[in-house]
Amino acid sequence: MISPGKTRFTSAMQVRPDDIDMFRHVHSSKYLDYVLAARFDQMERCYGMPMQAFLDRGLGWVVKVSHFEYKRPIGLAEKFNVTTWIEDIRGSDVEVRFEIIKAEGNRPACLGWCVCTLVSLETGRPEVIPADVIEKYAI
Amino acid sequence: MISPGKTRFTSAMQVRPDDIDMFRHVHSSKYLDYVLAARFDQMERCYGMPMQAFLDRGLGWVVKVSHFEYKRPIGLAEKFNVTTWIEDIRGSDVEVRFEIIKAEGNRPACLGWCVCTLVSLETGRPEVIPADVIEKYAI
Amino acid sequence: MISPGKTRFTSAMQVRPDDIDMFRHVHSSKYLDYVLAARFDQMERCYGMPMQAFLDRGLGWVVKVSHFEYKRPIGLAEKFNVTTWIEDIRGSDVEVRFEIIKAEGNRPACLGWCVCTLVSLETGRPEVIPADVIEKYAI
Amino acid sequence: MISPGKTRFTSAMQVRPDDIDMFRHVHSSKYLDYVLAARFDQMERCYGMPMQAFLDRGLGWVVKVSHFEYKRPIGLAEKFNVTTWIEDIRGSDVEVRFEIIKAEGNRPACLGWCVCTLVSLETGRPEVIPADVIEKYAI
Numbered sequence: 001m002i003s004p005g006k007t008r009f010t011s012a013m014q015v016r017p018d019d020i021d022m023f024r025h026v027h028s029s030k031y032l033d034y035v036l037a038a039r040f041d042q043m044e045r046c047y048g049m050p051m052q053a054f055l056d057r058g059l060g061w062v063v064k065v066s067h068f069e070y071k072r073p074i075g076l077a078e079k080f081n082v083t084t085w086i087e088d089i090r091g092s093d094v095e096v097r098f099e100i101i102k103a104e105g106n107r108p109a110c111l112g113w114c115v116c117t118l119v120s121l122e123t124g125r126p127e128v129i130p131a132d133v134i135e136k137y138a139i
Numbered sequence: 140m141i142s143p144g145k146t147r148f149t150s151a152m153q154v155r156p157d158d159i160d161m162f163r164h165v166h167s168s169k170y171l172d173y174v175l176a177a178r179f180d181q182m183e184r185c186y187g188m189p190m191q192a193f194l195d196r197g198l199g200w201v202v203k204v205s206h207f208e209y210k211r212p213i214g215l216a217e218k219f220n221v222t223t224w225i226e227d228i229r230g231s232d233v234e235v236r237f238e239i240i241k242a243e244g245n246r247p248a249c250l251g252w253c254v255c256t257l258v259s260l261e262t263g264r265p266e267v268i269p270a271d272v273i274e275k276y277a278i
Numbered sequence: 279m280i281s282p283g284k285t286r287f288t289s290a291m292q293v294r295p296d297d298i299d300m301f302r303h304v305h306s307s308k309y310l311d312y313v314l315a316a317r318f319d320q321m322e323r324c325y326g327m328p329m330q331a332f333l334d335r336g337l338g339w340v341v342k343v344s345h346f347e348y349k350r351p352i353g354l355a356e357k358f359n360v361t362t363w364i365e366d367i368r369g370s371d372v373e374v375r376f377e378i379i380k381a382e383g384n385r386p387a388c389l390g391w392c393v394c395t396l397v398s399l400e401t402g403r404p405e406v407i408p409a410d411v412i413e414k415y416a417i
Numbered sequence: 418m419i420s421p422g423k424t425r426f427t428s429a430m431q432v433r434p435d436d437i438d439m440f441r442h443v444h445s446s447k448y449l450d451y452v453l454a455a456r457f458d459q460m461e462r463c464y465g466m467p468m469q470a471f472l473d474r475g476l477g478w479v480v481k482v483s484h485f486e487y488k489r490p491i492g493l494a495e496k497f498n499v500t501t502w503i504e505d506i507r508g509s510d511v512e513v514r515f516e517i518i519k520a521e522g523n524r525p526a527c528l529g530w531c532v533c534t535l536v537s538l539e540t541g542r543p544e545v546i547p548a549d550v551i552e553k554y555a556i
Binding site: 022023025028032033060063066068069070073121 | 162167201208
Binding site for chain 4: 014016017018030033036037040041044050051052055076077
């Protein structure tokens with residue numbers, strides 16, 4: 001039985017103009033997009049298995065639960081870091097925790113977690129996470 | 140002391156092509172946009188105080204916590220209904236619960252809740268929800 | 279030889295909060311999304327062949343050229359109408375013209391045109407528009 | 418009389434998962450967002466006057482005309498470069514030309530131009546571009 005290594009990986013990002021809302025801050029729904037962008041980056045760069053490799057095997061990841069706690073707004077063109085780690089692996093599900101930290105001042109903008117489910121692209125149904133993927137996630 | 144009436148209001152919506160992701164379903168971050176769109180509609184149509192009226196008083200609403208449980212995908216051009224109600228009012232915060240129900244078959248696509256905080260546009264700080272707003276939310 | 283009928287069809291829409299930018303107007307890139315949403319609606323409702331029917335035949339539509347002239351901003355929660363028509367059909371291409379008109383006051387917010395290309399989903403290459411599709415577009 | 422220097426500046430970017438559409442390519446409306454992101458980056462880094470400096474002076478930039486020619490799709494997590502330059506300055510308007518080039522293989526994904534208008538944030542009306550801004554744009 002292999003457990004997730006809970007190693008933290010970080011992706012550096014910058015706000016795009018289309019992320020900004022009527023209050024001149026990053027719009028609340030964009031934070032999930034930032035977390036997903038960090039995961040895609042880290043799947044390739046840190047875990048050694050990019051999203052495309054899942055697609056090539058007929059597999060995809062979908063979000064099952066998302067929980068976001070917004071702490072501080074992020075403004076126009078700001079830089080920030082998205083740290084994620086795998087807290088738990090259960091059947092078809094991976095629990096991903098994250099911290100979005102403002103680059104200037106190093107204070108949290110948003111904290112939370114998502115449960116992501118591995119699905120078959122053909123049936124749309126959950127697939128038990130294969131052993132070789134679990135092994136990659138054990139770092 | 141006035142409590143929220145917890146009346147449920149529903150906004151009918153339809154998926155736009157730009158909501159669709161690589162799996163040909165509504166992208167996970169769009170569900171928060173649907174909930175916010177329903178709230179904006181219902182603030183005007185059901186509670187009698189549109190977002191613009193808050194802006195005119197120097198006030199805005201920001202999302203403090205969001206919690207989404209994704210039940211079923213929504214596809215291309217699908218119609219769906221977003222029901223929301225105010226579960227609780229606490230100081231500067233309103234707890235909004237929601238259900239996103241597929242129009243065809245009437246089954247839930249997503250359930251969850253958000254805590255929204257009233258803020259001063261000038262300072263960005265929380266503002267205690269004024270009595271006349273609480274009264275409007277008591278229906 | 280069948281020519282496009284150039285009949286104008288109109289879809290009524292409303293601004294979503296996530297469409298709004300830092301200037302509290304609809305963000306410039308969202309206008310293309312509105313035009314595409316109108317086309318998807320009208321493909322199904324007016325021409326009798328929804329996007330899904332193209333996908334089922336292994337076909338998709340992609341934008342080849344887009345040209346937008348922005349006339350007046352659209353604000354928070356505003357209602358507007360998107361009128362489109364097919365100006366020309368050439369090989370794999372359809373030239374779609376559009377007008378986005380503000381519901382209140384009936385004045386143009388944006389005018390322009392797109393060239394859309396029919397492609398094979400398998401190869402990504404242009405496909406000559408089939409005769410039965412041209413016939414549908416002759417209304 | 419100062420003319421724009423037409424110097425080309427380049428911003429390196431990467432596709433985010435939320436940019437991807439039902440065909441697993443970058444959605445057509447996102448290209449304008451990429452051009453605007455490049456301009457914001459280059460306004461600060463290359464011309465020495467970030468968007469925030471315009472806002473602080475009560476000024477904003479809005480898109481008046483956009484013209485995009487899509488050449489090749491950009492895929493999941495792809496890297497690309499956005500080169501922009503100022504082709505012309507006329508009264509309140511700046512004509513910005515751009516090329517979006519795929520990082521791998523160096524081939525164009527999209528070419529085009531935008532006319533951007535300087536506006537007063539208070540009135541929403543065009544403002545003649547101030548001499549010190551024209552001077553910055555003369556590089």
